[in-house]
Amino acid sequence: xxxxxxxxxxxxxxxxxxxxxxxxxxxxxxxxxxxxxxxxxxxxxxxxxxxxxxxxxxxxxxxxxxxxxxxxxxxxxxxxxxxxxxxxxxxxxxxxxxxxxxxxxxxxxxxxxxxxxxxxxxxxxxxxxxxxxxxxxxxxxxxxxxxxxxxxxxxxxxxxxxxxxxxxxxxxxxxxxxxxxxxxxxxxxxxxxxxxxxxxxxxxxxxxxxxxxxxxxxxxxxxxxxxxxxxxxxxxxxxxxxxxxxxxxx
Amino acid sequence: xxxxxxxxxxxxxxxxxxxxxxxxxxxxxxxxxxxxxxxxxxxxxxxxxxxxxxxxxxxxxxxxxxxxxxxxxxxxxxxxxxxxxxxxxxxxxxxxxxxxxxxxxxxxxxxxxxxxxxxxxxxxxxxxxxxxxxxxxxxxxxxxxxxxxxxxxxxxxxxxxxxxxxxxxxxxxxxxxxxxxxxxxxxxxxxxxxxxxxxxxxxxxxxxxxxxxxxxxxxxxxxxxxxxxxxxxxxxxxxxxxxxxxxxxxxxxxxxxxxxxxxxxxxxxxxxxxxxxxxxxxxxxxxxxxxxxxxxxxxxxxxxxxxxxxxxxxxxx
Amino acid sequence: xxxxxxxxxxxxxxxxxxxxxxxxxxxxxxxxxxxxxxxxxxxxxxxxxxxxxxxxxxxxxxxxxxxxxxxxxxxxxxxxxxxxxxxxxxxxxxxxxxxxxxxxxxxxxxxxxxxxxxxxxxxxxxxxxxxxxxxxxxxxxxxxxxxxxxxxxxxxxxxxxxxxxxxxxxxxxxxxxxxxxxxxxxxxxxxxxxxxxxxxxxxxxxxxxxxxxxxxxxxxxxxxxxxxxxxxxxxxxxxxxxxxxxxxxxxxxxxxxxxxxxxxxxxxxxxxxxxxxxxxxxxxxxxxxxxxxxxxxxxxxxxxxxxxxxxxx
Numbered sequence: 020x021x022x023x024x025x026x027x028x029x030x031x032x033x034x035x036x037x038x039x040x041x042x043x044x045x046x047x048x049x050x051x052x053x054x055x056x057x058x059x060x061x062x063x064x065x066x067x068x069x070x071x072x073x074x075x076x077x078x079x080x081x082x083x084x085x086x087x088x089x090x091x092x093x094x095x096x097x098x099x100x101x102x103x104x105x106x107x108x109x110x111x112x113x114x115x116x117x118x119x120x121x122x123x124x125x126x127x128x129x130x131x132x133x134x135x136x137x138x139x140x141x142x143x144x145x146x147x148x149x150x151x152x153x154x155x156x157x158x159x160x161x162x163x164x165x166x167x168x169x170x171x172x173x174x175x176x177x178x179x180x181x182x183x184x185x186x187x188x189x190x191x192x193x194x195x196x197x198x199x200x201x202x203x204x205x206x207x208x209x210x211x212x213x214x215x216x217x218x219x220x221x222x223x224x225x226x227x228x229x230x231x232x233x234x235x236x237x238x239x240x241x242x243x244x245x246x247x248x249x250x251x252x253x254x255x256x257x258x259x260x261x262x263x264x265x266x267x268x269x
Numbered sequence: 270x271x272x273x274x275x276x277x278x279x280x281x282x283x284x285x286x287x288x289x290x291x292x293x294x295x296x297x298x299x300x301x302x303x304x305x306x307x308x309x310x311x312x313x314x315x316x317x318x319x320x321x322x323x324x325x326x327x328x329x330x331x332x333x334x335x336x337x338x339x340x341x342x343x344x345x346x347x348x349x350x351x352x353x354x355x356x357x358x359x360x361x362x363x364x365x366x367x368x369x370x371x372x373x374x375x376x377x378x379x380x381x382x383x384x385x386x387x388x389x390x391x392x393x394x395x396x397x398x399x400x401x402x403x404x405x406x407x408x409x410x411x412x413x414x415x416x417x418x419x420x421x422x423x424x425x426x427x428x429x430x431x432x433x434x435x436x437x438x439x440x441x442x443x444x445x446x447x448x449x450x451x452x453x454x455x456x457x458x459x460x461x462x463x464x465x466x467x468x469x470x471x472x473x474x475x476x477x478x479x480x481x482x483x484x485x486x487x488x489x490x491x492x493x494x495x496x497x498x499x500x501x502x503x504x505x506x507x508x509x510x511x512x513x514x515x516x517x518x519x520x521x522x523x524x525x526x527x528x529x530x531x532x533x534x535x536x537x538x539x540x541x542x543x544x545x546x547x548x549x550x551x552x553x554x555x556x557x558x559x560x561x562x563x564x565x566x567x568x569x570x571x572x573x574x575x576x577x578x579x580x581x582x583x584x585x586x
Numbered sequence: 587x588x589x590x591x592x593x594x595x596x597x598x599x600x601x602x603x604x605x606x607x608x609x610x611x612x613x614x615x616x617x618x619x620x621x622x623x624x625x626x627x628x629x630x631x632x633x634x635x636x637x638x639x640x641x642x643x644x645x646x647x648x649x650x651x652x653x654x655x656x657x658x659x660x661x662x663x664x665x666x667x668x669x670x671x672x673x674x675x676x677x678x679x680x681x682x683x684x685x686x687x688x689x690x691x692x693x694x695x696x697x698x699x700x701x702x703x704x705x706x707x708x709x710x711x712x713x714x715x716x717x718x719x720x721x722x723x724x725x726x727x728x729x730x731x732x733x734x735x736x737x738x739x740x741x742x743x744x745x746x747x748x749x750x751x752x753x754x755x756x757x758x759x760x761x762x763x764x765x766x767x768x769x770x771x772x773x774x775x776x777x778x779x780x781x782x783x784x785x786x787x788x789x790x791x792x793x794x795x796x797x798x799x800x801x802x803x804x805x806x807x808x809x810x811x812x813x814x815x816x817x818x819x820x821x822x823x824x825x826x827x828x829x830x831x832x833x834x835x836x837x838x839x840x841x842x843x844x845x846x847x848x849x850x851x852x853x854x855x856x857x858x859x860x861x862x863x864x865x866x867x868x869x870x871x872x873x874x875x876x877x878x879x880x881x882x883x884x885x886x887x888x889x890x891x892x893x894x895x896x897x898x899x
Contacts (some may be wrong), residue, residue: 069480093483108528117471121483125467237363398786403714415886425875452619566731575722
């Protein structure tokens with residue numbers, strides 16, 4: 020479980036997050052949604068110690084973020100940053116192998132190689148293993164990066180807008196894969212999403228944010244409703260229910 | 270891959286052999302058996318000169334690669350982006366204010382000013398938009414030129430102009446036994462970066478990934494900058510600024526073999542050493558019996574390759 | 587605006603008087619012609635640099651580039667070296683400076699035209715790539731010059747090395763007449779084009795729409811500019827950042843886009859910088875550092891600031 024207590028964050032005099040307390044359930048897929056500038060990515064960065072906490076505490080499992088060592092946290096939590104802006108000249112396998120760094124510190128063991136192979140298989144990249152990254156499509160590259168996070172073999176995986184630059188087929192298969200990974204390997208996955216429908220369809224738990232505060236949280240069928248759309252997204256879209264999943268008509 | 274390593278070692282050995290037997294004083298392999306002066310010549314001048322070119326070239330190529338990873342830009346290198354000029358400024362200031370200081374202390378001070386110059390460059394680069402990759406080398410060239418100009422300014426005031434031409438234009442003709450040994454420290458510095466190869470490659474992937482993998486971004490950055498500054502300072506003080514090796518070599522190797530530094534760093538070092546040694550040999554032969562400094566040879570060669578990279582790079586965007 | 591120009595002219599006059607008189611020793615009949623020739627040369631250089639920079643910025647549509655940043659004066663020194671190479675050093679340097687100047691200046695114009703008109707066309711979309719290319723080319727020309735000089739004859743190296751650093755205290759006054767003539771002709775031609783230049787500032791499409799032959803104007807400007815660069819480089823050597831410095835100041839002092847004003851104010855400021863700076867540095871402070879090094883420092887810093895300001899994150 021990730022528990023966040025009284026976290027506030029400001030840049031200059033602008034309040035980005037104000038007094039957030041939140042528990043993210045273990046072993047589930049949680050989606051962070053909200054309009055641009057709601058503070059989703061900042062919250063994720065604070066959990067992953069990419070930004071330094073200004074006030075409040077964040078606890079990942081029984082590790083206190085900011086107190087425990089970087090390396091220790093890296094064995095329990097990984098983050099996929101928004102985009103790798105320039106593709107490095109590495110092969111797929113080489114990049115995924117870096118995910119093992121927190122364990123071997125530069126001297127990979129047989130076990131590390133097995134973990135890399137496993138990650139490549141799970142993400143369907145075994146055939147592409149020797150390909151250079153810059154020969155892949157944006158969607159494939161995204162998959163490779165997530166495979167690297169998977170190879171890091173952490174209980175908690177944070178992903179910041181992984182669906183950017185993906186077409187609908189790529190986005191659906193990635194979300195399905197993440198749900199599958201979460202279920203089979205009992206991983207806690209937190210995803211920042213733009214599209215409320217993906218959250219509704221695939222996530223177990225949704226946290227809706229606006230202006231640096233949490234507006235609602237719960238399962239999709241509990242919280243995706245007309246009130247949420249009006250209060251958080253300032254729109255009056257209609258909602259349909261398909262197999263019990265609330266879908267927003269856009 | 271192993272084959273490439275051996276090819277590198279073999280060509281480097283061949284070049285070193287040529288370097289030892291090429292120079293103003295005629296010397297052939299058969300002479301060595303008869304003429305004791307020949308061995309003396311090798312020990313005093315030819316061998317130190319060859320080793321100096323190999324170490325300086327290899328270390329600068331490695332330093333260039335490290336800098337490109339830290340700055341995340343393929344068009345920068347310490348000798349044109351202020352680090353080399355910073356080292357020259359440091360050694361100039363020491364020469365003015367503490368001419369009696371032991372050489373080791375002078376080195377440390379030059380490394381410190383080189384480090385300050387690189388930190389300044391990094392601070393500027395951080396404020397540049399990531400969407401404009403060409404802005405980084407441009408700012409680097411101007412920044413380096415600016416520090417170079419202040420070196421000239423100070424040198425004029427202190428009447429030390431003849432010194433700075435030694436530091437600002439790389440040359441191996443002055444390398445003799447007893448006057449190049451500091452360079453072994455640069456070799457040590459370059460060797461040290463090999464142990465940090467993974468860390469540096471990871472930093473090249475960006476701050477977020479670095480942190481996510483449990484590394485301290487700032488710490489790796491600082492270690493990288495220190496080794497760059499150290500290598501630059503040692504090279505500048507012993508043989509002077511040698512441009513473009515650090516820029517061109519990592520780019521070529523990266524195009525051919527990728528960015529997995531643990532595999533490619535030895536190749537980068539060997540190609541850097543080979544290129545510098547070959548340029549030095551060319552400089553000795555082109556206007557025999559006079560010499561053209563290696564800095565001038567590489568200035569011409571490197572600028573051509575740089576322009577090539579600049580316009581070839583366009584295709585991948 | 588006119589009042590500001592008059593003030594600039596007054597300052598320039600004061601600077602010139604100071605330059606002529608401060609620290610003068612010996613009979614006036616000796617000092618006046620000696621320093622007068624130097625003053626004339628400085629003014630020629632100042633006006634050439636500022637004018638070439640203003641028109642270059644107009645043609646390339648940006649405010650941070652100058653001919654020297656793009657490597658033009660390095661190109662001139664390279665060509666000069668080439669001339670020495672082909673004619674044999676002693677002959678050229680002993681024989682006739684005017685001849686070398688004429689040959690170099692015309693080859694420079696040709697080379698610049700070929701090189702930079704293709705470069706401007708191919709890199710029109712990407713200003714940064716253009717600038718970077720220019721800076722690297724400048725470095726390449728300098729390296730080539732150095733390389734050639736050492737190839738020609740290591741003994742003669744010293745002869746030309748003197749010619750590849752700017753110095754304002756030792757001026758090539760032999761060239762004064764021919765330099766002045768070329769310079770004045772180029773300036774008159776450029777001055778007559780000032781209204782067309784005003785239109786070009788609006789952009790290529792707007793200029794075509796208003797009936798200006800953009801391509802012809804650009805070529806002509808590039809040609810005249812090359813001549814001006816040749817003049818200033820021949821007289822004092824390369825001066826990297828003077829143009830950028832004085833034109834940026836001129837844009838602050840007279841903030842209008844009219845070339846009729848800008849060309850004049852930039853020239854005045856340029857002349858004030860050179861003459862005033864030379865007087866202060868050489869006669870008042872007695873600094874041993876040449877003015878060109880100081881200008882390089884200030885101008886380089888300014889260039890960096892302009893770059894960072896233009897592309898702030």
